[in-house]
Amino acid sequence: MQKKRFWGLRTLGLSALGLLAWASTGLSQEIRSVTTEISGSVVVYPKVVWDGTRDTIIQLSNTGNSLAFVHCFYVNGAPVNPNLPPGPTNPPLWSVTDFELVLTRQQPTMWVASAGRRVDHTSPFGAYGSGFDPGLIPPVPTGFRGELKCVQVDETGQPWPGNRLKGEATIQRNDGDVATYNAIALPANTQVLPGADLELTLTDANPGGEYAACPDTTILNHFAHGTPQLSLSSATSLGPVGLCAGNNCPVETFLTVVPCTQDFENGRTTTVTLQFLTWDEFEARLSGSFSVNCWMTAPLGQLSAAFTPGALGGSTTRHTRFRPVPGQGGVLMVAEELRWTSVPNVTAWAAYNPYVQGNRYDGATQGENDDPLPSPNATDVISVPVE
Amino acid sequence: MLSATPKIRAQSTVVFCVAALACLSLGAVTQAEISTDQPGAIVWFPKVVHDANRDTIIQLTNTTGVRISLLCLYVNAAPNPNTGEPLWQVVDFQISLTRQQPTVWVASTGLGPRPSDGRPEDLHPGLVPPLAQGFLGELRCVVIDEGEVPSSKNALTGEATVIDRAGGSLRKYPAFTLRSMGGNNRDTVLALDDREYSACPRILLLNHYYDQAPDPVTGSPVSTTVTFVPCSADFDRAVPTTTSLAFDTFNEFEQRLSASLQVTCFADLPLTWVDSRPDPTRSVFHFAMQGTIVGQTRIRPVPTRSVGVGTGVILIAEESLGNGQSTALKPHFIGGALQGDVIVLPSSF
Numbered sequence: 136m137q138k139k140r141f142w143g144l145r146t147l148g149l150s151a152l153g154l155l156a157w158a159s160t161g162l163s164q165e166i167r168s169v170t171t172e173i174s175g176s177v178v179v180y181p182k183v184v185w186d187g188t189r190d191t192i193i194q195l196s197n198t199g200n201s202l203a204f205v206h207c208f209y210v211n212g213a214p215v216n217p218n219l220p221p222g223p224t225n226p227p228l229w230s231v232t233d234f235e236l237v238l239t240r241q242q243p244t245m246w247v248a249s250a251g252r253r254v255d256h257t258s259p260f261g262a263y264g265s266g267f268d269p270g271l272i273p274p275v276p277t278g279f280r281g282e283l284k285c286v287q288v289d290e291t292g293q294p295w296p297g298n299r300l301k302g303e304a305t306i307q308r309n310d311g312d313v314a315t316y317n318a319i320a321l322p323a324n325t326q327v328l329p330g331a332d333l334e335l336t337l338t339d340a341n342p343g344g345e346y347a348a349c350p351d352t353t354i355l356n357h358f359a360h361g362t363p364q365l366s367l368s369s370a371t372s373l374g375p376v377g378l379c380a381g382n383n384c385p386v387e388t389f390l391t392v393v394p395c396t397q398d399f400e401n402g403r404t405t406t407v408t409l410q411f412l413t414w415d416e417f418e419a420r421l422s423g424s425f426s427v428n429c430w431m432t433a434p435l436g437q438l439s440a441a442f443t444p445g446a447l448g449g450s451t452t453r454h455t456r457f458r459p460v461p462g463q464g465g466v467l468m469v470a471e472e473l474r475w476t477s478v479p480n481v482t483a484w485a486a487y488n489p490y491v492q493g494n495r496y497d498g499a500t501q502g503e504n505d506d507p508l509p510s511p512n513a514t515d516v517i518s519v520p521v522e
Numbered sequence: 523m524l525s526a527t528p529k530i531r532a533q534s535t536v537v538f539c540v541a542a543l544a545c546l547s548l549g550a551v552t553q554a555e556i557s558t559d560q561p562g563a564i565v566w567f568p569k570v571v572h573d574a575n576r577d578t579i580i581q582l583t584n585t586t587g588v589r590i591s592l593l594c595l596y597v598n599a600a601p602n603p604n605t606g607e608p609l610w611q612v613v614d615f616q617i618s619l620t621r622q623q624p625t626v627w628v629a630s631t632g633l634g635p636r637p638s639d640g641r642p643e644d645l646h647p648g649l650v651p652p653l654a655q656g657f658l659g660e661l662r663c664v665v666i667d668e669g670e671v672p673s674s675k676n677a678l679t680g681e682a683t684v685i686d687r688a689g690g691s692l693r694k695y696p697a698f699t700l701r702s703m704g705g706n707n708r709d710t711v712l713a714l715d716d717r718e719y720s721a722c723p724r725i726l727l728l729n730h731y732y733d734q735a736p737d738p739v740t741g742s743p744v745s746t747t748v749t750f751v752p753c754s755a756d757f758d759r760a761v762p763t764t765t766s767l768a769f770d771t772f773n774e775f776e777q778r779l780s781a782s783l784q785v786t787c788f789a790d791l792p793l794t795w796v797d798s799r800p801d802p803t804r805s806v807f808h809f810a811m812q813g814t815i816v817g818q819t820r821i822r823p824v825p826t827r828s829v830g831v832g833t834g835v836i837l838i839a840e841e842s843l844g845n846g847q848s849t850a851l852k853p854h855f856i857g858g859a860l861q862g863d864v865i866v867l868p869s870s871f
Binding site: 171172173174192198239261303414449454456474485486491501506 | 557558559560561581583584585586587588620621622623624625626639641645679680681683685690691692693694695696727729735736737738739740742772773774775776778809810813814815816817818820841843844845846847848849850851852853854855856
């Protein structure tokens with residue numbers, strides 16, 4: 136009798152263990168927004184560059200305890216004519232190169248964009264390429280400026296909602312200057328098997344969606360473009376490489392924007408118009424808009440004069456909110472800060488991920504006076520080629 | 523004796539079941555963890571430094587359409603020159619931000635009591651004390667209301683930029699934010715339990731270069747510095763929190779090695795000091811040991827048996843790559859802490 140009771144309790148214990156495992160799985164399912172701190176089923180590196188001066192080191196990891204199959208896409212967003220500035224008459228190339236990887240349990244991997252990574256089982260201990268080769272990774276061509284997107288798939292190449300991918304990108308200049316940002320992850324609903332069209336419809340209000348919906352509003356804290364550096368405003372202050380003669384060492388912010396909707400299958404580009412509101416420290420506000428076709432990276436001062444110091448009250452720092460126009464899909468962003476010094480051509484870069492609010496599918500953010508904004512009702516879709 | 527064994531087993535199983543179900547219930551309520559993606563009601567800069575070569579620029583923004591007040595606490599955790607232990611000296615101050623207002627200050631100079639740029643008094647955030655040279659520690663700011671009690675307004679975002687003149691580099695990281703979850707009881711004990719505020723992470727994931735691995739672009743050796751700050755802090759009684767961390771590091775050969783570290787109040791150290799301070803080449807984080815350039819390290823705060831005291835930590839890492847240039851690394855998270863952490867604000871407030 137006692138033995139029977141014991142087995143009953145053991146069964147109960149095993150059931151509890153099973154439930155606990157289920158709950159643990161459930162925890163990872165509860166994240167329903169794009170994120171730079173949780174692993175996901177799609178990871179986006181908005182800015183990858185190799186121009187002969189700056190190169191990009193990609194890190195990608197499998198955070199799970201089983202194999203992860205990955206299908207990656209390099210998207211070259213450099214202008215068709217690299218000698219002219221990008222614009223309507225000089226659109227982005229939007230050429231796509233894809234490759235497939237396999238990561239073993241908890242495996243990290245890395246490669247340099249300009250070098251790629253070969254499958255070479257003879258790589259010596261400690262050399263570049265040492266470790267289990269994840270697969271053949273092509274080098275990007277010189278002049279590459281664009282994004283990298285990796286989608287978790289199953290062994291047949293079908294998209295798979297495993298939520299096991301995370302990554303980082305380090306943009307490094309050939310003199311050693313570095314700027315690192317986290318890749319943006321899109322968690323997926325593990326209860327839904329996606330097709331070749333990845334619908335970004337997973338939100339708190341729509342837990343049956345496929346992949347996390349893109350953010351409605353992106354919040355960027357930055358310095359007015361070209362404003363003199365705070366830290367260089369006195370003789371005893373610090374600068375990246377010493378004092379700044381003449382207090383004329385500006386700080387600039389560069390923004391990289393990628394539309395969430397992408398059609399790799401048919402090679403169609405997406406254009407999104409972004410509206411922005413920018414505030415200074417004096418509660419003064421300006422607004423404006425600009426369009427992004429396929430991929431864009433630009434200094435804020437080039438996007439709008441509203442971001443320059445003279446446009447508002449001359450305060451140093453800014454708070455800017457970006458939001459796509461109603462009906463259009465979302466965007467993903469990463470920012471870089473460039474600090475100049477009084478030494479010619481000596482600068483320092485830093486990259487950072489902006490904050491986000493709401494989602495483009497069914498969850499708008501609040502307006503500038505905390506008034507509710509209409510829901511954007513936009514569905515982003517990433518179409519990937521599946522054999 | 524023979525009949526006692528299954529009885530003990532049965533009792534153990536019951537205990538296990540209860541524990542498992544308790545964990546299950548905790549897991550079920552763990553929905554939103556600490557973040558660097560979304561505005562919050564508490565903003566946290568885990569590393570602020572002012573010394574001969576480094577200074578920190580703090581950016582702080584109110585993302586709402588109403589004026590808010592903040593209680594901020596600087597914690598100086600620089601090592602005591604006599605004992606080597608963190609000083610844990612706390613300085614607090616209050617500032618206000620008008621609707622959608624950003625502000626910025628340099629840690630070494632702070633903000634004066636009056637605006638120096640001619641702006642109206644009501645647009646000046648308030649006095650921010652300058653930090654003395656030798657400061658190494660953290661900054662936390664909590665949204666409070668007119669009655670100076672913690673508010674539920676998820677209004678804050680922030681960034682810290684550490685400028686290193688010696689290395690000629692910038693290290694910029696977004697502040698960690700803790701969201702108010704709607705269960706704010708307006709007392710000075712802030713529960714990071716996903717009921718009052720977001721919980722600290724259960725596991726932190728850090729992708730990093732192994733120490734002294736060659737930078738793949740310049741070939742220079744890479745080193746990583748990590749800064750850990752326990753989530754729990756008792757600013758009222760000035761009692762620092764101690765937490766144990768378990769490390770599992772995986773290289774590109776799928777090989778795993780582990781280490782552990784105890785952190786009291788604040789820890790800022792090279793990654794190899796986690797397990798092998800006297801001889802870094804013997805560290806599990808050293809390139810000579812691992813043989814691959816990068817690794818993935820899982821860091822797990824070890825739960826304690828104490829009730830009401832969490833063991834969560836947050837982490838910021840700095841990686842020094844080619845020619846001494848460095849960058850900040852933000853970790854990834856898995857889940858919310860099983861034990862809720864607690865921040866106790868000073869009672870004078």
